[in-house]
Amino acid sequence: MGKARKLKKNSYLIKAVLKSKFSIKRNLLQGFRDRKKYYSKLDTNADIKSLMYCMLCPNMCRFDCPAVQASKNESHSPAMKAKIGYLLEMGKLEKTNENINPIIEGCVHCSACKEWCFFDFAVGDLLDGVIEDLYLQERLPENVLEFSNRIRNNNGLYDLEHLKKSTKELETFSKGEIYYFPGCVTMGNNTNVITAIKKIALITNTEIISKPLERWCCGAPSIYSGDVEKAKGLAYHNLEHFRSLGIKMIICECPECAYMLKEGYKKIGFDHKIPVYHLSEWIYQLVENKKIKLLNAENSKLLENSFPISYHDPCVLARKMNVIDAPYKLLEKMFPNEFKENLYSKKLTHCCGFGGLVNIVNSKLANTISINRLEEFDKEGIKTIVTGCPTCWYSFMKNNKDLKFEIIDIVELIANFVKK
Amino acid sequence: MDFEIIYSEKGRDYNKENTRKKLLEIFGEANVSYKEIDILAYSKDLTLITLRWTLEGKIAAKPDFIVWPENAEQISQLMKYANKVNSPVIPFGSGSGVVGGAIPIFGGIIVDMKKMDKIVEINDLNLTAKIQTGKNGMNIERELNQAGYTLGHIPQSIYTSTLGGYIANKAAGQFSTKYGKIEDMIISMEAVMPTGEIIRSKAAPRTSVGPQVDKLLIGSEGTLALITEATLRIWPLPEKRSLISYAFNTIEEALNSAREILRRQVYPAVVRIYDQVETERSFPNTSKAKNRCMTIFICEGEKAVVSLEEKITRKYCEEYRGISCGEEPVNHWLERRFKVTETSIFPPMKVIFDTIEVSVMWDKAAKLYYHVIKAMKKIDGTVFAFGHVSHFYPQGVGFYFTFAGVPGKSEDIEYYKAVWDACIKATVESGGSIAHHHGIGINRTHWMEKEWESVYPILKKIKQCLDPKNILNPGKLYDGKKE
Numbered sequence: 031m032g033k034a035r036k037l038k039k040n041s042y043l044i045k046a047v048l049k050s051k052f053s054i055k056r057n058l059l060q061g062f063r064d065r066k067k068y069y070s071k072l073d074t075n076a077d078i079k080s081l082m083y084c085m086l087c088p089n090m091c092r093f094d095c096p097a098v099q100a101s102k103n104e105s106h107s108p109a110m111k112a113k114i115g116y117l118l119e120m121g122k123l124e125k126t127n128e129n130i131n132p133i134i135e136g137c138v139h140c141s142a143c144k145e146w147c148f149f150d151f152a153v154g155d156l157l158d159g160v161i162e163d164l165y166l167q168e169r170l171p172e173n174v175l176e177f178s179n180r181i182r183n184n185n186g187l188y189d190l191e192h193l194k195k196s197t198k199e200l201e202t203f204s205k206g207e208i209y210y211f212p213g214c215v216t217m218g219n220n221t222n223v224i225t226a227i228k229k230i231a232l233i234t235n236t237e238i239i240s241k242p243l244e245r246w247c248c249g250a251p252s253i254y255s256g257d258v259e260k261a262k263g264l265a266y267h268n269l270e271h272f273r274s275l276g277i278k279m280i281i282c283e284c285p286e287c288a289y290m291l292k293e294g295y296k297k298i299g300f301d302h303k304i305p306v307y308h309l310s311e312w313i314y315q316l317v318e319n320k321k322i323k324l325l326n327a328e329n330s331k332l333l334e335n336s337f338p339i340s341y342h343d344p345c346v347l348a349r350k351m352n353v354i355d356a357p358y359k360l361l362e363k364m365f366p367n368e369f370k371e372n373l374y375s376k377k378l379t380h381c382c383g384f385g386g387l388v389n390i391v392n393s394k395l396a397n398t399i400s401i402n403r404l405e406e407f408d409k410e411g412i413k414t415i416v417t418g419c420p421t422c423w424y425s426f427m428k429n430n431k432d433l434k435f436e437i438i439d440i441v442e443l444i445a446n447f448v449k450k
Numbered sequence: 451m452d453f454e455i456i457y458s459e460k461g462r463d464y465n466k467e468n469t470r471k472k473l474l475e476i477f478g479e480a481n482v483s484y485k486e487i488d489i490l491a492y493s494k495d496l497t498l499i500t501l502r503w504t505l506e507g508k509i510a511a512k513p514d515f516i517v518w519p520e521n522a523e524q525i526s527q528l529m530k531y532a533n534k535v536n537s538p539v540i541p542f543g544s545g546s547g548v549v550g551g552a553i554p555i556f557g558g559i560i561v562d563m564k565k566m567d568k569i570v571e572i573n574d575l576n577l578t579a580k581i582q583t584g585k586n587g588m589n590i591e592r593e594l595n596q597a598g599y600t601l602g603h604i605p606q607s608i609y610t611s612t613l614g615g616y617i618a619n620k621a622a623g624q625f626s627t628k629y630g631k632i633e634d635m636i637i638s639m640e641a642v643m644p645t646g647e648i649i650r651s652k653a654a655p656r657t658s659v660g661p662q663v664d665k666l667l668i669g670s671e672g673t674l675a676l677i678t679e680a681t682l683r684i685w686p687l688p689e690k691r692s693l694i695s696y697a698f699n700t701i702e703e704a705l706n707s708a709r710e711i712l713r714r715q716v717y718p719a720v721v722r723i724y725d726q727v728e729t730e731r732s733f734p735n736t737s738k739a740k741n742r743c744m745t746i747f748i749c750e751g752e753k754a755v756v757s758l759e760e761k762i763t764r765k766y767c768e769e770y771r772g773i774s775c776g777e778e779p780v781n782h783w784l785e786r787r788f789k790v791t792e793t794s795i796f797p798p799m800k801v802i803f804d805t806i807e808v809s810v811m812w813d814k815a816a817k818l819y820y821h822v823i824k825a826m827k828k829i830d831g832t833v834f835a836f837g838h839v840s841h842f843y844p845q846g847v848g849f850y851f852t853f854a855g856v857p858g859k860s861e862d863i864e865y866y867k868a869v870w871d872a873c874i875k876a877t878v879e880s881g882g883s884i885a886h887h888h889g890i891g892i893n894r895t896h897w898m899e900k901e902w903e904s905v906y907p908i909l910k911k912i913k914q915c916l917d918p919k920n921i922l923n924p925g926k927l928y929d930g931k932k933e
Contacts, residue, residue: 054858
């Protein structure tokens, strides 16, 4: 806001202050000067002023916070999480597991709160600095430390043994300037996506390279567990890896990886100029450039009797990366009559429950959030849920009780509807 | 945790260990907490003075336990047990009240209703929705909208409040001139009485079957029952919405135009009149409104009805020399109406501020406005006091005042109480009622006798009869901090 506009907006206040007597003016000035005592603190990675502003808000985003909507516990409400972070940073709250837990188990880092915030805060972003400080002070709960150590030891979520199948599949991506950066969750749990990418690459004669044993985790999980130093190490390694291969473009099926590579690396001091795309964006460009055609539902036997079909927007993809149009346009091409948009879609999507470290520290709560999300599709009579995130896919697969839904990653789905 | 506790250091004395065991038995481990961090989270509501306390390391009060019931039967068992051991029970929705209604000033058991949050049924033929009271207001409205309906209850707190809170505090929303206040919306309800009986009233459009016990519970602020479910009237989504705004030279002219409109049985969903200062604050970019009183209207419903309402509204605005300002100010209000950033910005600067709403009949409306503003400004330390008219009836209005000031050498709470009391005193002297839709809570309890006069002893007898051990939300409405 420009200075003139700010003055105009506050003219009522300026007039009131000018009219007030000297003692009031003096007290106002004193209060203004003293305000910093509530948030000035050296040697901290947290933005304490923003945490303070957030904790003083009447929780105006709480209705869309998946954690408090699932747990119903005020300790998980956005303003209370900010308050816990603030009190921990200001030394007013003992750093016990019980006091720290709500800010870890109670935030899926989905940024739904940001959509409703007049300060443009995402509570998860504000808590990152608090968690980093707790990590450096060695005060984080044991299960969080175990998780960060897992990343440190494996340079990813899983050990190599767990990734055998995907590694073999990925080794066929042997040359090119486009790098496919597979997410840990995909490598460990859903190799179908890798096969699907291979199919699309073959049809379009696109050369893609991927080095599963040389690429390391993107670093996002390390940030969530406060281990920023490790995240920096992973970023440095990955960027060197891309540079050594002369990579011109990166594609990711995992929104968390895509966001970390595209924006997160800059935030931790590793700027680069390699364009990063989510696979839905890349495939949409292939369709637009007429390199591939998509069949529509009538021409495919896949998903027969599993309509209507809907799309779950992954939080990171829709809100943080603003990738919304590509998946919807692709789905509407394939399912002109069968596609139904969910009430909570696009930037107003709801988390799958497995964001942040919630599933690591409180899997019951993560699963409840996941079930809540599935119920939102069930209420609309949806039979097939498509998503563009391996973690969302994993969460839904895990909580798809009685196999009520078909759950499929958008890349895998498209690979079944694609022709040259 | 080492926080200074404002209201009660010890709370009421009862056997905590036995109570803990009993609560685990009734609600199960997943639905009971006595963790320090949860106790901190439930130690307050959104009374604005508590924001200063938060910054100063103080908390309002500490509950002993928090429970999350999943059905009325569990609450019934709790109430029976609480009567045996004499533990306070405090109903809790989202803690968004602004007068201290949910603060557990004598400790006790907080009953968080949020696990009872289903829309049980929507009945298109009857135009009703049966909803559990732990449901968030915005989520009620979103789900009803998806099904093609609206409740029409849109308070500023809608993002952060629950149906139970609306009923318990007799709330009113921004669109209430058309859709009514919460008491107009309730057809029937289910509630648990202080001694554990579960009552369920019958859904009927109207009855003539003696006094309505369920209606007594509306506005009882958790002191007479724990309301668990309500059947509410709903409406099909409006076909058309019309946005109108006029600027008036004086607040009297603005009030007169609105009065003329309502006496002709025209009910715009939204009517809001801002005094000159609040107009400058809320509509700084509307040049025609400079030094005037901005008035906005939203008419909505069937096209033909809306067109007619708009025509009549404009006629009476122009009759009182209103200057049309177009749709922009209304759109501006629609965009900014949930913006409450002052709650974050003012407290760190030691600025004490709050809002106070009262109601008054038309014949005393202007007098009350001037009297209250003058009284609030008179308190040493006040920087500004302004107001708007937020709710309208053919017989009168609800005023919504805002004040801010710096206490200087006196304690925050002294200044805060002084302005509150000045406002309420001026309201009583002007013939107004001391609360329009925020309720009584802690802030207004000591004014109840003055407000109700000859009725007050009856109200106390009702409480004594229904809740002889003063279990439900003690310290509110009837006898302040006395135990």
